[in-house]
Amino acid sequence: MKTLKDIKKNEIYTITIESLSQDGEGVGRINGFVVFCDGLLPGEKAEIRIVKVTSSYAVGRVTKLIDKSQNRINPECAYSTKCGGCTFSHIEYKAQLETKQQYVVDCLSRIGGIKDYTLIPIKGMDNPYKYRNKAQYPFGVNIEGKVVSGFFSKRSHDLVPIDLCLTEDERAQKVRKFVSEYITDNNITVYDESNNKGLIRNVVVRTSHLNDNAMVILVLSSDTFPDVLKFINALKITCPFVVSVYFNINDKVTNVILGEEFKHIYGDERLLDTIDGVNFLISPDSFFQVNPLQTVQLYQTVALFSDVQEDDTVFDIYCGIGTIGIYLASKFKIKKLVGVEYVKHAVEDAIINAQLNHIENASFYEGDATEVVTELKHKETIKHFDIVVVDPPRKGCDEKLLELLINIQSPKIVYVSCNPASLARDLKYLTANGYSVNKVCPVDLFPWTSHVETVVFMSNKDK
Ligand code: SAH
Numbered sequence: 001m002k003t004l005k006d007i008k009k010n011e012i013y014t015i016t017i018e019s020l021s022q023d024g025e026g027v028g029r030i031n032g033f034v035v036f037c038d039g040l041l042p043g044e045k046a047e048i049r050i051v052k053v054t055s056s057y058a059v060g061r062v063t064k065l066i067d068k069s070q071n072r073i074n075p076e077c078a079y080s081t082k083c084g085g086c087t088f089s090h091i092e093y094k095a096q097l098e099t100k101q102q103y104v105v106d107c108l109s110r111i112g113g114i115k116d117y118t119l120i121p122i123k124g125m126d127n128p129y130k131y132r133n134k135a136q137y138p139f140g141v142n143i144e145g146k147v148v149s150g151f152f153s154k155r156s157h158d159l160v161p162i163d164l165c166l167t168e169d170e171r172a173q174k175v176r177k178f179v180s181e182y183i184t185d186n187n188i189t190v191y192d193e194s195n196n197k198g199l200i201r202n203v204v205v206r207t208s209h210l211n212d213n214a215m216v217i218l219v220l221s222s223d224t225f226p227d228v229l230k231f232i233n234a235l236k237i238t239c240p241f242v243v244s245v246y247f248n249i250n251d252k253v254t255n256v257i258l259g260e261e262f263k264h265i266y267g268d269e270r271l272l273d274t275i276d277g278v279n280f281l282i283s284p285d286s287f288f289q290v291n292p293l294q295t296v297q298l299y300q301t302v303a304l305f306s307d308v309q310e311d312d313t314v315f316d317i318y319c320g321i322g323t324i325g326i327y328l329a330s331k332f333k334i335k336k337l338v339g340v341e342y343v344k345h346a347v348e349d350a351i352i353n354a355q356l357n358h359i360e361n362a363s364f365y366e367g368d369a370t371e372v373v374t375e376l377k378h379k380e381t382i383k384h385f386d387i388v389v390v391d392p393p394r395k396g397c398d399e400k401l402l403e404l405l406i407n408i409q410s411p412k413i414v415y416v417s418c419n420p421a422s423l424a425r426d427l428k429y430l431t432a433n434g435y436s437v438n439k440v441c442p443v444d445l446f447p448w449t450s451h452v453e454t455v456v457f458m459s460n461k462d463k
């Protein structure tokens with residue numbers, strides 16, 4: 001077996017790719033030693049040059065593709081080799097879906113030891129373009145002195161200026177082009193990470209799928225934007241669909257896009273969107289699923305798995321703006337809805353959204369999920385729920401929360417996850433404590449990327 005000592009930087013090897021990493025890199029072995037190669041697909045054979053060797057893996061760059069996968073396509077995107085956004089742009093869409101589904105199945109089996117369940121085939125898009133309802137763009141200045149916008153290249157903060165992104169909404173594209181031109185024409189400075197100078201850091205654009213509406217959040221390094229009224233008037237002329245504008249002040253040296261301070265400067269405070277007939281108002285810093293068409297698929301799957309009975313009680317943990325619980329309460333007659341979420345404005349949105357959709361008996365609590373659930377349990381505010389929905393961020397639930405879920409003794413848990421690895425780890429814990437995984441359905445919310453959403457239905461017959 002080849003070891004670390006045998007594999008040397010700059011040497012050329014031939015490799016056959018076995019699988020894809022979660023970031024979409026081809027993974028193969030050179031005499032047992034793991035090598036990651038960006039841009040290669042399973043089954044492909046290539047000549048590679050080793051560019052990095054660590055104690056547990058190496059990284060290679062393709063010098064010659066020898067055997068090509070039938071799933072390989074010529075990327076439709078002109079920036080695919082530079083932009084860090086779409087790691088699956090060289091994979092045919094159907095094969096992307098198969099890859100994602102297989103990744104979910106593999107994680108459940110390898111990490112969770114979970115093999116015995118009904119797999120509902122991944123739900124993909126008919127037309128996987130222009131799907132994003134939220135985009136955030138950094139700016140830069142080109143050699144002609146013009147302000148340009150785009151995305152960062154992979155694992156760096158080098159700007160790749162783009163004219164058109166295949167996943168972006170046309171309204172978002174219009175806004176970023178307008179902002180770039182406005183900054184150029186008005187000699188407003190662009191923030192430079194290398195010296196923390198310059199005013200404009202990012203523009204975030206949220207678009208409504210239902211209405212022809214958009215929200216614009218201009219991220220500034222300080223609250224010194226010149227002639228705000230002139231900017232708003234010009235924006236309204238070029239982008240009349242913009243119904244809400246915020247400034248966000250981020251004066252920190254950080255990769256995090258949004259700072260803590262929001263200043264509402266024009267129009268509505270919240271953007272209205274509709275998922276399968278249910279209305280949601282969204283604050284600038286609240287989470288909302290990024291692909292509205294596929295969110296319908298996601299929530300319909302949650303509803304199907306939940307199998308809500310009349311007068312059921314529903315606990316929606318990590319509820320964001322209340323979406324899943326309110327969706328269920330709008331479609332079925334439920335007795336009580338309780339939601340937990342730690343972003344303050346999202347909780348305020350959830351309360352408004354329950355009213356907007358005429359949901360009574362809904363309460364939403366602000367705070368860390370584990371802390372709030374502990375407290376509610378302690379006060380006996382929550383004893384039992386017929387259905388518990390959890391939709392945590394990428395890191396999954398912490399063990400204390402899983403322990404509380406077991407304590408709540410719900411007969412049904414619906415777990416919505418954006419990370420199959422943490423999902424599998426959490427399911428392992430729940431299955432070791434009385435629950436069984438009955439149904440699993442992946443949903444593709446992020447075509448051309450390696451990300452996948454999964455809905456899991458678990459039951460506990462003893463509860
Ligand atoms: N179910 C919602 C939101 C899912 S995203 C929807 O489908 O729209 C996950 C949510 O969990 C986000 O709103 C995020 O703000 C929230 N969150 C992240 N960590 C949390 C924590 N420790 N406690 C409570 N909420 C948290």
